[in-house]
Amino acid sequence: MLSQQKQYDIHWLTGQFRDQSKESEYRRAIESGVRSDSRLALLLVSVVFAMFGITDYNLLGTTTDYYWLLSMRITVVGTCLLLAFIIGRRGGYASTPWLHALPLWILAAGTILIVPLRPESLSTQITAIVVAIMAFYLLIPNLLTIAALASLFLSSGFLVAAYIYAGISAGDVVRLGLLLIMSNIVGYSALRRLERLQRKQYLLLNEERSQNRVLLSEIKHRKSLEAQLRMVAEHDDLTGVDSRRHFMKRAKALLQRSRLEQTPFCFFMIDVDHFKRINDTWGHTRGDLILSTIASVCQQSLRPSDIIGRFGGEEFVVGLPHTLPDDAYAVAERLKQNVAAIALSGELAGVQLSVTIGVAIATPEDDLDDLIAHADNLLYVGKRDGRNQVVMCGEST
Secondary structure (H helix, E strand, O other): OHHHHHHOOEOOOOOOEOOHHHHHHHHHHOHHHHHHHHHHHHHHHHHHHHHHHHHHHHHHOOOHHHHHHHHHHHHHHHHHHHHHHHHHHHOOOOOOHHHHHHHHHHHHHHHHHHHHHOHHHHHHHHHHHHHHHHHHHHHOOOOHHHHHHHHHHHHHHHHHHHHHHOOOOHHHHHHHHHHHHHHHHHHHHHHHHHHHHHHHHHHHHHHHHHHHHHHHHHHHHHHHHHHHHHHHHHEOOOOOOEOHHHHHHHHHHHHHHHHHHOOOEEEEEEEEOOHHHHHHHHHHHHHHHHHHHHHHHHHHHOOOOOEEEEEEOOEEEEEEEOOOHHHHHHHHHHHHHHHHOOOOOHHHOOOOOOEEEEEEEOOOOOOHHHHHHHHHHHHHHHHHOOOOOEEEOOEEO
16 A cells, blocks of 8 residues: 555656656656647747747848847747657657757747847847746646756846846846746746646546446456356256246246237146156266256257256256147157167166156146146156156147
């Protein structure tokens, strides 16, 4: 917890994360926005810096100093436009912070050079310097440390140039220095606050995303558990067919639909012959294996529209929607034959499996309990008459 708190701690002086890996991660995250904002800011600054060439012409005319100023402005504007293009394609605090620092130093040097070329306009240049300092901090996107160093270089360079070329007194230098220091303090404080707020917002956004990922993972896990619980509730854990409750639910719905659509519906009750003897002779483990094998064969013998469930013990039930009696009888006969064809191996190699099936035909008055009772009665008729047969409406084979 303490290491995480340290990682997310923001330096009080620079406004950056103390942890360098976290700072690099943040810079990469804002890289795209920094590129577009820096490019736009440099374009605007270049236009403003170039427009002052009109003022130079009005004050100096076509003099040597004017051409020096014009050359300097063209160099600064051209360099800034080139850097705007490069930053727009390859800029970013994470890998190239120096690239974002270059325009500030170039603009600062160009602004300082105006003093020896136009010393008589010092009073108007003071306002321009204050505006430039604010622009360095707040208009042109940059790290706080870079903006502060470039602004201090601009401030100190301007004071030195004003003292040397404009001939101001030491008292004026002090007064100008205090004004520029105040401008730097205001700009530094504003950008520092902005840097801290942006990083805190980044942390909050990351925390929200992390919580959302945890929440999504929890939802996914819960859905997985629900699916597993539903699977356990709906299927018999031994044979894999429908559990009794789930089968009854599905069968009732199919029977009700057949009534509404006036289509035939048939019902099987299946019993594994002599299953108690199998359990008593080879044990419940072998009995369970035989039961699951028979259930698998029964599923394969049915049609996709049919449903099968374990009714209890060695008994299975089957619902056959849209099925005529003759077709139901054919399905039951196929199922019986497929079970008889099961070839067991090992110590069970000599065991011959068989099932007895009672087939009930639904009438408009029958509900599911009636069908179960009819099929169960027919099943016991088959068991009484020797097992291994299909019994339907008093007929057997």
